[in-house]
Structures are given as structure tokens and as C-alpha cells.
Amino acid sequence: MNRKTKTMKHQFLPKVCALLMWAAAVAQPSAHACTGISLKAADGGVVCARTVEWALGDAHHDTLVLFPRNHAFTALTPGGENGLKWKGRHGFVSLTAYGQEYGPDALNEAGLYVGVYYFPGYASFAPYDAAQAERSLSVGDFMRWLLSSFTTVAEVRANLDKVRVVNVADERFGGAPLPFHWKIADPTGASIVIEIVDGGQVKIHDALLGVISNSPEYDWHLTNLRNYLGLSGAPKKSITLDGKAFAPLGGGSGLMGLPGDFTPPSRFVRALALTASARPLEKAEDAVFEAFRILDNFNIPVGATAAGGKIARDITSATQITTASDLKNRVLYFHTMDNRQIQKLDLGEINFSTVKHQLLKQGAVRRQEVRALLPQP
DSSP: OOHHHHHHHHHHHHHHHHHHHHHHHHHGGGOOOOEEEEEEOTTSOEEEEEEEEOTTSOOOTTSEEEEOTTOEEEOOBTTBSOSOEEEOSSOEEEEOBTTBSOOSEEEETTOOEEEEEEOTTTOOOOOOOGGGGGGEEOHHHHHHHHHHHOSSHHHHHHHGGGOEEOOOOOGGGTTOOOOEEEEEEOTTSOEEEEEEETTTEEEEEEOGGGOBOSSSOHHHHHHHGGGGTTOOSSOOOOEEETTEEEOOSSTTGGGTTOOOSSSHHHHHHHHHHHHHTOOOOSSHHHHHHHHHHHHGGGOOOTTTTSOTTOOOOSOTTSEEEEEEEETTTTEEEEEESSOOSOEEEEGGGOOTTTOOOEEEOTTOOOSOOOOOOOOOO
């Protein structure tokens, strides 16, 4: 190796190391690993359920916000509160995030469900144009516009060309962009995924069995399923080699090869396999609790996705809250990492024409409830 080559090597290696360190630093905060599924019951019930993870720390998703019918909204844009103005047709309830009046999951009084899922590297919203400010809105306002304005997925499809979703930096998220895509579902069982890419191009996908995860684009996930066509709930058959019989070692052999890591492609495949193999369910409430059981397979423990050598000190990147929305009966159920007691809000018991716009903090009980069993004396 000549002197010139050695010099180039010494100059090149530090740059490579610096690049790798930068890449690791950038990649680490992106561990937002939400997973969504849907289940149906024989009584016509439709349940949308999901886990919520957020890598920036505790987002306080267990505080809910309630919006009455006819609430007046003004959307944010990069120019301020000069965006779309509208009056809500429906009341709705939403999880919150860092005190903001929108969050990852919501349900309106007509049974329309809207969930937002992280979509980094692919979400690309329309560029802000002051001349079109009156039809522009932020990602959070887009969610609130959908929930307050529409009853069905068909209505959502028919009205998407009326608005422009633009990126609005929010200091509560460190001023970072909020790259999301959305799952929309209604009590008929219709379910779509909305992705905004390439500077504002709106793509609508039918949500296969209601399953959604994160990046890449939905079409990619559907293509990737072709790698797992051999998965089955049925056990593998015994084979004989050289006169010796070999049988599966236990149950579940048909699912050997099912990915178990927490990456979005693996979670998508796992969610689809577990949803497709779900047992028949009689009532919507049965589907709610079955959804919670299925989503136990997606819980991310504290520290499981932490960088090597680091000790997790809070719920960063772990599963913070798990929800299940009964669209037929309009009930939102949830439990949190700190309190596995399932809680619910029945929207059918709320008079959305008179109820006040408010935060509901009863769910934010950070203590696991334990019931003591006592023997008979």
C-alpha cells in the first residue's frame, strides 16, 4: 500500500464511521411501531384495534379529548391559524398526544374510525401554498376533519380532493415533521388506508383484513406477503427419512417462519396471519377481547428496542396503549402499559348535541389494579 493509498484510507475511514454514527442516531428515534387489525363478529360487529408506540417518550395517550357536534374548527398551516374552517357534523372522542387535541386513535358518534400510523421516509405532503390556505390543514386537523365531517368510508373517499394536507412543525414533537398515514373504517366493514406521498399525491388502498403497520408503502407490504404463502395453522406432516420417522416437536409447526421481530414488515405479516386465523366470533364484545389477545403478540417491552448498551428509563419505543373500537356499538376500549385494566367510553351514552368540549383524564391512572382472592374461612 503506497503513501497516497494510506492517506486516502485514513481520510475515508473516519468519514465512514461518522456517517454510520449519524445513521444510527437518525434511525433510533424512528422506532414508532404501531400495529392495527380488524375483526368481525357474527352479529355484524366490526372492531378496529391497535397498539401505540412512540419513541420520544410518554405521550400521555391515556388522556382522551371529547368534541361535541357542531364544534367550530380552524386548521393550522405553516402560516398560522389561517387554514380550513369548518363546523363539525359529528361529535367524536380521540386519544391525545402531549396535550394536543388529537392523537393516534379516534371514533365518532356514527361509528367512523380513524387511526394514524407512523410512515417515515414515505409520507410527503403537499407544499404549502398561501393562495390555497383556506383548504389546507395539518395532519392532526386532517384527522379531526375526517371524524367530525363523515359517516362512512365512501363519504371519505368522495371528499378527499377538497383539502390539502401540509406539514406543520410542532414544537411539542421537537419541531420534527409528523409523517403519518391513516386507516379509516366504518360499521359496514369497509376499511381503507390513505397514504400521501410524492409531494401531495393521495393514494387509497383497501386495507387487507383491516391490517396496517408502518413503512414502506402499503403496496409493498402486500407484495411481501408472497414470501409467506406456505404459512398455515395446520401442523406440518411427519416425514420418513432412511426408515426413520420425523414428526413436529409440538404445536404451531405450520407457522414456522412467521416473523417475530418488531419491524413493520414483520409485524404486518404476523398481524395478517393471526387475524386470518382468528376463530369465529359471535358478538362484537367477543371480537373486542379477541383483538386484545391477538395484540398481546405485538407488545414491545421497555428496553426491547433500545440502543445497545443503553438502559431504558421510561416507556420510549415501548407499547404505551392498546385500543379496540367497537364500530357497531360505538364503544372505545383501551388499556395501558401501566394499567392493564380495560377501560371503555360508550359514545352511545353521550349526548353530543349538549356535551361540552373537554379532556377526559380518568383513564390516566398509572397504577395496575390487582384484585385479591380470599379463601372461605
